[in-house]
Amino acid sequence: MRFCKNHPYVRAATRCYRCKDDICRECILHLGHHYFCSQKCYLLTIFFNVLEHVKAQRTNIILLWNIVLSIVVIGIIFFGTNSRNKRELVRDRVSHLEELQTISNLLYNFKIDSLVNAGKKIRSTILNNKEYDIHIPLEKGWIINIWQNDWPLVSQTILKSGNHRFPVQLDYGKNDLRLAVWDARQKLVFGDQYEIIYRNPVVDILRRPIERGSAKYPRLSLTFDGGANASGANEILDALESRQIRTTIFLTGQFILNFPDLVRRMIKANHEIANHTFDHPHLTTYQKNGKHILLENVNRAFVQEQLLSTDSIFFSLTGEHLTPFWRAPFGEYNQQILDWAAECGYMHIRWTKGYDSFDWVEDEKSPIYRSSQEVFEHIIDNDNNGGNLNGAIVLMHLGSNRTQDSIYRIVPDLIDEFLSRGYTLVPISELINR
Numbered sequence: 001m002r003f004c005k006n007h008p009y010v011r012a013a014t015r016c017y018r019c020k021d022d023i024c025r026e027c028i029l030h031l032g033h034h035y036f037c038s039q040k041c042y043l044l045t046i047f048f049n050v051l052e053h054v055k056a057q058r059t060n061i062i063l064l065w066n067i068v069l070s071i072v073v074i075g076i077i078f079f080g081t082n083s084r085n086k087r088e089l090v091r092d093r094v095s096h097l098e099e100l101q102t103i104s105n106l107l108y109n110f111k112i113d114s115l116v117n118a119g120k121k122i123r124s125t126i127l128n129n130k131e132y133d134i135h136i137p138l139e140k141g142w143i144i145n146i147w148q149n150d151w152p153l154v155s156q157t158i159l160k161s162g163n164h165r166f167p168v169q170l171d172y173g174k175n176d177l178r179l180a181v182w183d184a185r186q187k188l189v190f191g192d193q194y195e196i197i198y199r200n201p202v203v204d205i206l207r208r209p210i211e212r213g214s215a216k217y218p219r220l221s222l223t224f225d226g227g228a229n230a231s232g233a234n235e236i237l238d239a240l241e242s243r244q245i246r247t248t249i250f251l252t253g254q255f256i257l258n259f260p261d262l263v264r265r266m267i268k269a270n271h272e273i274a275n276h277t278f279d280h281p282h283l284t285t286y287q288k289n290g291k292h293i294l295l296e297n298v299n300r301a302f303v304q305e306q307l308l309s310t311d312s313i314f315f316s317l318t319g320e321h322l323t324p325f326w327r328a329p330f331g332e333y334n335q336q337i338l339d340w341a342a343e344c345g346y347m348h349i350r351w352t353k354g355y356d357s358f359d360w361v362e363d364e365k366s367p368i369y370r371s372s373q374e375v376f377e378h379i380i381d382n383d384n385n386g387g388n389l390n391g392a393i394v395l396m397h398l399g400s401n402r403t404q405d406s407i408y409r410i411v412p413d414l415i416d417e418f419l420s421r422g423y424t425l426v427p428i429s430e431l432i433n434r
Contacts, residue, residue: 239411
């Protein structure tokens with residue numbers, strides 16, 4: 001029995017004509033006398049059918065001459081564009097070497113102001129270099145199609161003759177671009193395929209997520225997330241300040257807007273304030289199917305707006321930028337999301353496996369619900385005679401909707417236990433120092 005690729009528990013009704021993937025009745029697109037799983041597969045089928053038709057008409061000397069002449073003319077344009085683009089990419093790499101060394105040094109010799117300023121400069125540079133322009137002369141009535149990594153990007157009928165510009169937002173890494181131009185009689189005028197590699201040395205560093213510091217040293221980070229609830233925030237800050245503990249706190253834009261006095265208190269206590277997006281959205285399908293596939297509304301613009309708007313709100317309140325770390329809501333991310341965040345100058349900080357406190361679970365009947373005492377024992381038991389907590393990143397929250405047994409009440413005892421075992425509690429920047 002076969003099951004649909006999009007709905008793993010629904011029996012498949014047929015297979016996609018193009019990719020041969022199994023699909024259910026809900027996913028079937030009946031186009032051009034065949035069944036497809038998506039518009040992408042349908043457009044690819046049309047494209048390759050047209051190419052096969054052109055190949056079959058190679059004896060047509062006039063058509064061949066038109067194609068060759070178009071390729072020669074457009075090729076000259078693209079040769080100059082591609083060569084210039086390659087030179088620009090090389091210059092980008094060279095110009096970023098100094099910035100790469102700067103951020104590397106700052107990550108290991110941390111000073112809040114200087115790192116934020118460097119991050120701001122790097123962010124603007126990276127964001128401006130991710131766009132590639134396609135310039136091509138086209139006649140009125142012609143149709144141009146552009147694919148990026150096998151996905152239809154542009155399908156447009158030309159309304160005015162002349163040179164036309166098509167900006168392409170490059171994905172990080174390899175970008176396979178394909179172009180096809182048809183005239184008003186649906187004859188292929190031009191077709192081309194080429195590859196652009198978008199790289200940046202700073203992004204190469206920031207795109208790698210951090211889940212733990214060095215296991216050589218008895219240091220750990222007791223980190224806190226602030227979403228929309230601050231029911232235990234003051235008590236947690238009291239516990240930290242009374243023991244002179246600095247840590248990293250990940251805040252959403254909504255938290256900053258709703259609790260400005262708490263944010264000012266955190267700044268005064270010299271805590272690192274990092275990014276937790278604006279309104280704590282789901283980014284992947286993990287909640288539905290256990291897979292980190294991008295949700296339909298999640299793209300580069302959405303992710304970067306979530307991060308940059310939060311930084312803007314924080315800057316408006318404090319006059320400072322957020323520390324260039326971020327944490328994905330619900331722990332939902334994939335490499336593409338990490339790349340988009342890295343373009344904004346942010347490195348992802350997760351938590352060490354086994355050190356989620358689950359203080360956010362409200363339902364006592366949930367299999368992952370833990371009482372405050374169970375949370376305390378779970379974290380301490382993982383220490384294994386003073387070794388497993390080295391470099392650990394522990395996840396807790398500034399508040400929850402629990403009406404009883406609030407876990408923030410164990411924070412003072414938890415800190416004292418860490419200290420009694422010889423651990424030093426540090427913010428993330430110091431944890432990844434070496």
